[in-house]
Amino acid sequence: NAGxxxxxxxxxxxxxxxxxxxxxxxxxxxxxxxxxQDPGMGLRLIYYSASEGTTDKGEVPNGYNVSRLNKREFSLxxxxxxxSQTSVYFCASSEARDLQFxxxxxxxxxx
Amino acid sequence: AQSVTxxxxxxxxxxxxxxxxxxxxxxxxxxxLFWYVQSPGQGLQLLLKYFSGxxxxxxxxxxxxxxxxxxxxxxxRKPSVHWSDAAEYFCAVGAPNYGGSQGNLIFGKGTxxxxxx
Numbered sequence: 629n630a631g632x633x634x635x636x637x638x639x640x641x642x643x644x645x646x647x648x649x650x651x652x653x654x655x656x657x658x659x660x661x662x663x664x665q666d667p668g669m670g671l672r673l674i675y676y677s678a679s680e681g682t683t684d685k686g687e688v689p690n691g692y693n694v695s696r697l698n699k700r701e702f703s704l705x706x707x708x709x710x711x712s713q714t715s716v717y718f719c720a721s722s723e724a725r726d727l728q729f730x731x732x733x734x735x736x737x738x739x
Numbered sequence: 740a741q742s743v744t745x746x747x748x749x750x751x752x753x754x755x756x757x758x759x760x761x762x763x764x765x766x767x768x769x770x771x772l773f774w775y776v777q778s779p780g781q782g783l784q785l786l787l788k789y790f791s792g793x794x795x796x797x798x799x800x801x802x803x804x805x806x807x808x809x810x811x812x813x814x815x816r817k818p819s820v821h822w823s824d825a826a827e828y829f830c831a832v833g834a835p836n837y838g839g840s841q842g843n844l845i846f847g848k849g850t851x852x853x854x855x856x
Contacts, residue, residue: 632782661843668748670829670846671783686843718782728844730775730782 630654632731634719640737641709649704649734651719657729659722660702661686662694664715665733671718677702709738741766743832743847751853752820760815760850762830771833772813773844774804778826786828789813800824825854 635650653660658679663671663686673686677696691713693705702721706713716735722728742765752758764770771790775783787798794806804815813830828851831844 663846668848670743670848671831671844672846673843676843720783728785730784732782 632719632721632729634717634731634734636734637732638735640739641706642739643710645709646705646707647709647736648706649717649719649736650701651703651731652701653719653721653729654700655721655723655729656699657721657723658699660696661720661722661728662692662702662704663718663720664688665718666715674704674717706736709736711738714738741770741832741845743830743845745828745830745847745850747850748848749851749853751855753855754822755819758815758817758820758824758852760828760830760852762813762815762847763811764813764830764832765811766832770813772804772806773831773833774798774802774813774815775829775831775846776800776826777829777849783829786815820852820854822854822856825852827851 632653661676662674665671672688674692675694677683680699683694695703714737716733718733719731720728744763746761773788774786776786777783786802787796789796789806796804802817806813827849829849830847
């Protein structure tokens with residue numbers, strides 16, 4: 629039982645490049661989330677998926693897209709990376725309103 | 740709109756001393772409240788949560804928090820701090836659509852705790 633896993637752990641991109649952050653959970657949770665964490669800003673919700681087949685915008689969705697591939701996997705895509713997207717990205721999952729389990733994070737730097 | 744305020748950006752306490760981390764929230768109804776801890780380079784771990792009932796909530800690692808509706812506060816406490824408690828602590832409240840199938844949280848900006856030997 630690995631919980632929530634994220635790949636990659638670290639990534640460096642050049643401005644304009646694209647990439648996909650992967651997230652998977654093995655707890656059979658319905659809901660999954662993507663947050664970004666910036667110094668002094670706490671965590672801010674980018675997108676979430678309440679259940680397989682549905683996705684919704686969070687607080688800071690601009691510049692991102694998501695795919696809920698199946699119940700286990702929820703990916704975050706940056707189509708054209710910008711320096712403002714330099715951040716640590718956390719995936720999380722939960723069953724309804726129950727506590728959220730967080731992945732270890734992906735540290736992304738955009739040059 | 741809902742918001743969470745953690746007034747203290749950085750707190751330093753001596754090992755063995757007591758700790759209180761402040762959290763104030765803005766919410767129109769009964770809030771769902773959480774405290775998380777993040778060790779350097781790690782993800783977030785849930786310490787405790789309040790949904791309803793007893794306003795004093797016990798969590799893991801010897802932490803507790805008290806919900807005070809009159810003060811819109813949910814402060815985190817620990818009677819005796821250990822060096823391993825050095826970390827960043829985040830208070831969070833359930834977002835407006837929280838409940839049912841929605842588990843979105845609004846986080847405070849965090850309080851970094853340093854522990855002096």
